[in-house]
Amino acid sequence: MSLPDRFPDVRPRPVLGRALAWVLAAGAWAAWWQGPAAWWAPLAWALAPALTLAALAAAPAWWRRRPYRVAVALTLMLAALLALAWAALLPRLVPGTVLDPWQLAAAAAFTMAALLGYLDWRHHRLSPALVQARLLALQSRMRPHFLFNSLNGVLALIRREPARAEALLEDLAELYRALLAEPRTLVPLADELALARTYLAVEQVRLGERLRQAWHVDTAPADALLPPLTVQPLVENAIRHGVEPRPEGACVTVEAFRDDDHLVLFVRNPLPPPGAATRGHGLALANLRERLALLYGGAARLRTYESEGEFVAQVRLPIRAAGAVSPAPRRSAT
Numbered sequence: 001m002s003l004p005d006r007f008p009d010v011r012p013r014p015v016l017g018r019a020l021a022w023v024l025a026a027g028a029w030a031a032w033w034q035g036p037a038a039w040w041a042p043l044a045w046a047l048a049p050a051l052t053l054a055a056l057a058a059a060p061a062w063w064r065r066r067p068y069r070v071a072v073a074l075t076l077m078l079a080a081l082l083a084l085a086w087a088a089l090l091p092r093l094v095p096g097t098v099l100d101p102w103q104l105a106a107a108a109a110f111t112m113a114a115l116l117g118y119l120d121w122r123h124h125r126l127s128p129a130l131v132q133a134r135l136l137a138l139q140s141r142m143r144p145h146f147l148f149n150s151l152n153g154v155l156a157l158i159r160r161e162p163a164r165a166e167a168l169l170e171d172l173a174e175l176y177r178a179l180l181a182e183p184r185t186l187v188p189l190a191d192e193l194a195l196a197r198t199y200l201a202v203e204q205v206r207l208g209e210r211l212r213q214a215w216h217v218d219t220a221p222a223d224a225l226l227p228p229l230t231v232q233p234l235v236e237n238a239i240r241h242g243v244e245p246r247p248e249g250a251c252v253t254v255e256a257f258r259d260d261d262h263l264v265l266f267v268r269n270p271l272p273p274p275g276a277a278t279r280g281h282g283l284a285l286a287n288l289r290e291r292l293a294l295l296y297g298g299a300a301r302l303r304t305y306e307s308e309g310e311f312v313a314q315v316r317l318p319i320r321a322a323g324a325v326s327p328a329p330r331r332s333a334t
Contacts, residue, residue: 007063007071010056010119017298019115023049026111048083048108049115072116076109083108156206168205171198185295186225186320189256189263193217196231196254203239210249211239220256224263225320227291233284234267234313242269242311245276258319265315271306285313292317 010019023046055078056063063071087101154172157165197215204211231254238252255266285304292300292315300317 019053022115048079048086049111051082052079075112079108079112080105164205171202187228189224190222192231196235199232211243212251214251214253216255221258238267238269241272245272261319262316263319267313268310271311
């Protein structure tokens with residue numbers, strides 16, 4: 001396994017949060033292992049690694065300029081020295097405290113070594129080649145899922161309403177042209193919304209007046225980039241669970257806006273009636289969650305929850321401006 005090119009940057013909140021959680025957990029375990037402890041004992045064991053993390057976060061450029069092996073050695077030495085200093089200071093702050101300074105230094109160095117090992121593993125797990133391969137596999141898995149569900153709509157109409165089935169097939173041809181285009185990691189929001197609108201036009205032919213739509217996307221940054229097939233699976237989920245179980249139909253609401261440096265998407269639908277049987281196993285949502293994790297780490301998220309009689313799917317992700325992203329062929333649906 002090759003070493004990372006540069007020392008890891010611990011400043012991103014998801015990375016720093018996991019690192020601090022690891023340090024505190026290690027301190028709590030060490031305090032428990034030592035036997036009956038005062039309330040400050042976990043802090044005694046965790047302070048040196050926590051201060052080392054603070055030093056890494058305070059001057060990331062300096063650490064990343066050092067060769068990887070040198071930066072690791074300096075990190076372990078810093079953690080051990082901070083632990084020795086803390087072991088000398090703590091008995092003066094809390095009289096009667098007995099700490100083995102060398103044991104504390106070894107524990108601090110071991111904690112930092114384990115943490116750097118985790119970051120090294122994360123570097124290899126999220127290396128660009130592996131991420132790209134996994135993303136392509138996940139996106140490819142979504143295409144047959146979408147094809148199967150949309151063809152069911154054609155089969156439902158082809159005998160009783162052949163003219164509407166023909167119009168449906170024309171819309172599906174445009175959808176498949178976009179889906180089978182050259183795979184891309186990110187696409188503009190405008191393309192994603194157009195794809196979702198076309199999909200809803202397909203479902204409108206099948207469901208008629210039972211499907212109602214509300215779009216609130218005028219203020220969203222159209223050139224913001226996001227993973228392909230982000231909005232459409234949420235819209236499909238809203239139809240399956242919010243519209244189809246109701247004889248009178250329901251409204252699917254799509255909302256997008258900018259919140260500081262993040263893009264926020266909402267898809268809402270009424271909760272199904274009590275006792276209604278709904279199709280689906282949540283595979284599309286699980287697929288989207290994994291793609292967001294691969295692309296953004298902990299900086300993006302998909303939340304689903306119930307609020308005021310509605311099922312809400314919320315996607316929040318950092319805004320990336322469109323660069324050399326060529327739009328996939330699409331047809332605007334109204």
